[in-house]
Amino acid sequence: MTNSTELLYVISGEDFASAGEASTSFKNELKKLNVSPEVIRRASIAMYEGEINMVIHAYGGTARVTVDDKDIKIVLADNGPGIEDVEKAMQAGYSTATDGIRDLGFGAGMGLPNMKKYSDEMTIETHEGEGTTVTMIVHREPEVS
Amino acid sequence: MTIREVQTILDARLLTGEDSLDKEVLSACGSDMMSDVLAFVKDQAVLLTGLCNAQVIRTAQMMDILCVVFVRGKNPTEEIIQMAAESGITVLGTDHRMFSACGMLWEGGLNGGAGYDKFH
Ligand SMILES: Nc1ncnc2c1ncn2[C@@H]1O[C@H](COP(=O)(O)OP(=O)(O)O)[C@@H](O)[C@H]1O
Ligand SMILES: [Mg+2]
Numbered sequence: 560m561t562n563s564t565e566l567l568y569v570i571s572g573e574d575f576a577s578a579g580e581a582s583t584s585f586k587n588e589l590k591k592l593n594v595s596p597e598v599i600r601r602a603s604i605a606m607y608e609g610e611i612n613m614v615i616h617a618y619g620g621t622a623r624v625t626v627d628d629k630d631i632k633i634v635l636a637d638n639g640p641g642i643e644d645v646e647k648a649m650q651a652g653y654s655t656a657t658d659g660i661r662d663l664g665f666g667a668g669m670g671l672p673n674m675k676k677y678s679d680e681m682t683i684e685t686h687e688g689e690g691t692t693v694t695m696i697v698h699r700e701p702e703v704s
Numbered sequence: 705m706t707i708r709e710v711q712t713i714l715d716a717r718l719l720t721g722e723d724s725l726d727k728e729v730l731s732a733c734g735s736d737m738m739s740d741v742l743a744f745v746k747d748q749a750v751l752l753t754g755l756c757n758a759q760v761i762r763t764a765q766m767m768d769i770l771c772v773v774f775v776r777g778k779n780p781t782e783e784i785i786q787m788a789a790e791s792g793i794t795v796l797g798t799d800h801r802m803f804s805a806c807g808m809l810w811e812g813g814l815n816g817g818a819g820y821d822k823f824h
Contacts, residue, residue, distance in 0.1 A: 579762035586766065596768070603766045604742050611759075661737075664755040664763075669739035676743070 563627040564592060570610055572619025572637075575663060581622055582607040592626055594699060601677040602631045602697040608670040609635040609693055615660050616640070617691065631697045633678075638690040645683050649675065705729055705814050707771050707794050710750060713812045714798040714805055716773060720785050721794025727770055731817035734775075734806045738763045746817035752805055756780050761787045770794060775802045 566588055568581035586603040594602070606622065613620040617639020625632045642648045649671050656666025675681050678695035685691040708725040711718060718725075727748075734752040735741050741751060741763055750771045753760055756778040764772050771794040774780055779797060788795045798805055 576758050579759060579766075583762060583765055600745065600766070600768055604745075607762065607766045608739065608742060663757060664736060664738040664753075664759050667737040667739040669737075669743050673739060673742050 561628045563625060564588075566622075566624040566626070568622040568624070570613050570619045570622060572614055572617060575614060578611055578614040579607055582610050585622070585624060588624075589626070589631070594626070594631065598631070598697060598699055602633070605674045605677040605695050605697065606633050606635075608674050609633065609695070611665055612670050612693075613637045613639070615656060615665060620690075629699055631699065633695045633697075634692065635694075636690065636692045641687040641689055641691055642683065642685040643687060645685060705809075705812060707750075707796075709812065710771060710773065710809065710814075711796055713808050714773060714796065714800055716796035716798040719774075719780065719795040719797055720789040721771070721792070724770065724792065724794045727794075729770055729814065732806070732809055732814050733816065734802055736802075742767065744817070749817070750809070750814070752802060752809075754778060754802055756784070758784055758787060760784070761791070761793065764788070764793050765791050771796065773798060773805065775800060775805050 570581050585606050589599045617637035620637030623634045647653050651672045652668040654666045654668035660666040679698045680696040682694045707727050729750045730748040731746040732750040733741055733744050736753055736755045738759055749769050751764055751769045752773045752775055754776050773796045775798055777799045
């Protein structure tokens with residue numbers, strides 16, 4: 560039996576200024592769980608980009624996190640418009656964000672590429688008009704290669 | 705380079721983080737786009753930006769950035785400064801523009817960190 564911690568965050572789609580609060584508290588929890596600083600940083604950045612996406616592209620959503628001895632698993636689920644073309648969305652620089660969002664410092668089209676880069680595994684399930692679920696796994700120990 | 709030297713070189717105002725002025729910084733990153741900043745992970749970094757909102761500090765928190773410099777005379781709100789103070793991030797404000805501020809720090813011996821990521 561391994562230790563496992565579950566965390567649930569509800570992310571509001573109303574207010575951009577508070578976007579990232581869940582990631583900040585997620586990061587503090589990982590510190591308490593003695594996750595190594597480098598892994599915390601990678602997981603936090605991935606979570607933060609995902610949280611921002613739910614705020615700017617969907618209408619908020621939930622983040623369910625499971626931390627066990629081996630992995631940090633982050634499931635970001637929203638009921639937003641869905642992603643029309645996932646392959647395109649994954650390309651560095653591709654963004655449908657408005658100029659208003661770009662003025663706030665996001666919408667450079669680097670969010671999903673960053674999430675992929677900082678997680679060890681990432682899957683996207685999306686249905687147009689229904690929503691998107693992004694699942695990311697970050698290993699607590701780097702794989703020996 | 706220490707944060708104190710960054711402050712001197714940029715002729716910057718200290719907005720919070722007096723206790724950390726002697727901390728050593730090793731690299732810097734300048735951008736108004738937070739995802740571009742998030743694509744770059746370096747230890748003990750300084751972030752220079754012309755963007756002035758809470759997401760700048762959240763980005764710095766996620767990346768363990770030691771010091772944020774607001775360029776072009778941007779003045780962050782008390783709330784933003786408070787957020788940085790709570791997470792131990794030093795905040796400076798300079799009237800220099802982004803390009804000049806980056807150049808001055810580079811000339812002072814700070815660089816972007818070794819290498820860069822190839823996306824294509
Ligand atoms: N949760 C989501 N819901 C709907 N669309 C999304 C979501 N996340 C990403 N997208 C789509 O994928 C594109 C690329 O996302 P990303 O790489 O994070 O860049 P950015 O957020 O800067 O636009 C977005 O512009 C948007 O069209
Ligand atoms: Mg994004």
